[in-house]
Amino acid sequence: MTSPHRRRPFISASTGSRDNCDAIGTHTLRRSPVPASPSTLDRRRFLAVTGGGVLTFTAALAGFSAAPVRANPLFRDNPFTLGVASGDPLPDGVVLWTRLAPEPLAADGSGGMGGRAVPVEWQIARDPQFRQVERAGAVRATPELAHSVHAEVGGLEPGRDYWYRFRAGRELSPVGHTRTAPAADARPDQVRFAYASCQNYADGYFTAHRHLAEEDVDLVVHLGDYIYEGPNVGTIGRAHLPAVECRSLTDYRIRYSQYKSDPDLQAAHAAAPWIVVLDDHEIDNNWADDVDGGGVGGAEFQARRIAALKAYYENMPLRRASMPVGPDMQLYRRLRYGTLADFNVVDTRQYRDDQACGDGRQIDCADRLDPARTMLGDAQEAWLLDGLADSPATWKVMANQIFMMQADHEAGPVQAFGMDTWDGYAAARSRLLDGVRERGVDNFVVVTGDAHRSVAADLKANFDDPGSATVGTEFLATSLSAGGDGADQDALGAVWLAENPHMKFHNVQRGYATCTLTPDTWRTDYRVVPYVRRPDAPVTTRASLHVEAGVPGIAQVAS
Structure with a gap:
């Protein structure tokens, strides 16, 4: 069953009208220090706010995964417990990151995801209400990469603000804010x-x-x-996991999940x-x-180096060019x-x-x-x-x-x-x-x-x-x-x-x-x-x- 998230009216990208579907971050403001609460949304409504954009699909970054695909996954708990991130901004794009982990501290390091691959959809918009969705697509979160997502988004405008979010099954991520770099020949004041x-x-x-x-x-x-x-226990109630x-x-996967x-x-x-x-x-x-x-x-x-670098990549908003190859x-x-x-x-x-x-x-x-x-x-x-x-x-x-x-x-x-x-x-x-x-x-x-x-x-x-x-x-x-x-x-x-x-x-x-x-x-x-x-x-x-x-x-x- 899906997580019991608070429901809000949904604002359609095409008409601006309200209906009974769940909103995604309609209250989120730029620079909000607290990520917006996720809410559920069916697939039809998520695709409706793409504004007619083309939905693309990319195979797992490690190559075509051998894992079977959960086409319509259901989660007992919120799979976006590790938040969202963006990275390596270019004038025309950024990397969007998340990692599915409904049980982030699971003892096997899987985040509670098991051995199946999961399609994860993403959107990036010009506004925090997602009325103007600029790009949308999907990637496959695979067990080989701890169900992490590294969506390399292009076709954006230089030097401007964007907001982004993810969806897996009926579960929605918090909303993140990002900003592209200025054009290479731009002369920014600051x-x-x-x-x-x-x-x-x-x-x-x-x-x-x-x-x-x-x-x-x-x-x-x-x-x-x-x-x-290290196995630091400390004295303030934040002992390291695993111990x-x-x-x-x-x-390393458990340690990153804790952080x-x-x-x-x-x-x-x-x-x-x-x-x-x-x-x-x-x-x-x-x-x-x-x-x-x-x-x-x-x-x-x-x-140890191979394991640590792999876990680092899985948990960072890095491009495919930085995916480790063995110990490098x-x-x-x-x-x-x-x-x-x-x-x-x-x-x-x-x-x-x-x-x-x-x-x-x-x-x-x-x-x-x-x-x-x-x-x-x-x-x-x-x-x-x-x-x-x-x-x-x-x-x-x-x-x-x-x-x-x-x-x-x-x-x-x-x-x-x-x-x-x-x-x-x-x-x-x-x-x-x-x-x-x-x-x-x-x-x-x-x-x-x-x-x-x-x-x-x-x-x-x-x-x-x-x-x-x-x-x-x-x-x-x-x-x-x-x-x-x-x-x-x-x-x-x-x-x-x-x-x-x-x-x-x-x-x-x-x-x-x-x-x-x-x-x-x-x-x-x-x-x-x-x-x-x-x-x-x-x-x-x-x-x-x-x-x-x-x-x-x-x-x-x-x-």
């Missing part, structure tokens, strides 16, 4: 985006996501650590399109290419926002050499200076530098997982560096920054996550020489919840500011950052919450930092 990382479910509530959902941004960039793989470290596909069941995270996904890239905790802490965080490779880690997944890519910004999304995990000197924080580690060591791999490094050099955009953005700035961790003349960051790959960093300088790349800005603290810094040609040329700017944003409540400052922050003069701002509270780009200026606002160990924290702007176009480095700090 692009505004938010970025975040490090959302540990057991460490804290995702209240910052609720606030992020209320920001009027063109897109959200998530820089990794979407899940944490073991994730190693199998079933483990994506969070209403605040769902709200942030439903509010704007996301660009996502993974870091380490989606697989194993500090993994590097073909070895785990302990430096051990072999068949066991390869199987294409994640570095470039998205253009007119002539104002290029987003160069890099992957700092799949191609890097193992951490030098046994990982951790090290003093006098000569291997970190080895020019043969790589963070990005030769092909990605060349792709990045060529793209930066050829970019017509005012702002060249590098969406990066681990901080690039030098961070001396020791007071006094002795220097100590973390080996998992770009400090552990110092020669590769110098090669990249030298390449930026040699190619005359201006307005180079790096946005970063991972470190559970916020830092704004100038990127120097030689970090040990304060008078060295400034090549660009880095804005490191804090964790969303990992690490617990946080504080305004801590002991490490005092050392960093004293020992690293290129750092201009530091904070250890939780939250995210928003960036407002114009042809003349870049402004980063650090948005922080005072606590995460209990819900409903308020959000404030801890500091605003500015960069002037054509002038590398931070021009102003307002805190």
